[in-house]
Amino acid sequence: MLSNFMTGAIKFTKQGYIKMGFQIVPQGVRLYAGDTGCGMTENEVSRVFNRFEKFNMFEQGTAQGTTIAKAIVEIYHEEIGAVSSPGKGSTFWAILPLNTGTDDHADDGAGHGGENVSGQKVSDRDCATVRILVAEDNDSNYMLVKVLLKGYNLTRACNGREAVELAGREKFDIILMDIRMPEMDGAEATRRIREFCPAIPISRLRRMRSTKTAGAHSRRESMIS
Numbered sequence: 001m002l003s004n005f006m007t008g009a010i011k012f013t014k015q016g017y018i019k020m021g022f023q024i025v026p027q028g029v030r031l032y033a034g035d036t037g038c039g040m041t042e043n044e045v046s047r048v049f050n051r052f053e054k055f056n057m058f059e060q061g062t063a064q065g066t067t068i069a070k071a072i073v074e075i076y077h078e079e080i081g082a083v084s085s086p087g088k089g090s091t092f093w094a095i096l097p098l099n100t101g102t103d104d105h106a107d108d109g110a111g112h113g114g115e116n117v118s119g120q121k122v123s124d125r126d127c128a129t130v131r132i133l134v135a136e137d138n139d140s141n142y143m144l145v146k147v148l149l150k151g152y153n154l155t156r157a158c159n160g161r162e163a164v165e166l167a168g169r170e171k172f173d174i175i176l177m178d179i180r181m182p183e184m185d186g187a188e189a190t191r192r193i194r195e196f197c198p199a200i201p202i203s204r205l206r207r208m209r210s211t212k213t214a215g216a217h218s219r220r221e222s223m224i225s
Contacts, residue, residue, distance in 0.1 A: 004065035160184030
């Protein structure tokens, strides 16, 4: 989680400082990373998690980290956010449950109880037991997701039809769904999965594409919503 936040902080901070840390809060632990980089407008902050856009096309990288961080937080029914000012920097934060060996934080007050769709308490598990279905036909994109979600239990579907079949046979905590895939696209696969598993979080990944411009290195663009 912090590594996703720190990657962006390092990329967009040319001078000043970068800081990271944690605070114990009633819900568990609040992780944060702050910087004195270029910052974002209010409009960009409102889009950075919900509908992902790469704001600076001239920076290298695919910038998928913050949205995948949100997908991880949603597994635990917790919160994630950012505060920022143009020219002054940004602070990204996320709350995750803290397993203290008691049930003090077992219920978030909304009846979720830190559970996944199978009813098991997520806060009592490590990341290796969190099952994520990644529906992605592009090998390079899938390798990137593997790097960003290192340590998590990933299962790959190479097309939408395979994703529907896997979601019907096995239990997953979250699904990352590409939009354009052979045999069945992500939108149709999502609709079918919702018919028999309406509660599972599904985060849509739009295909990265490489572009080249005169005088500029090849760069990739991506969108996840």
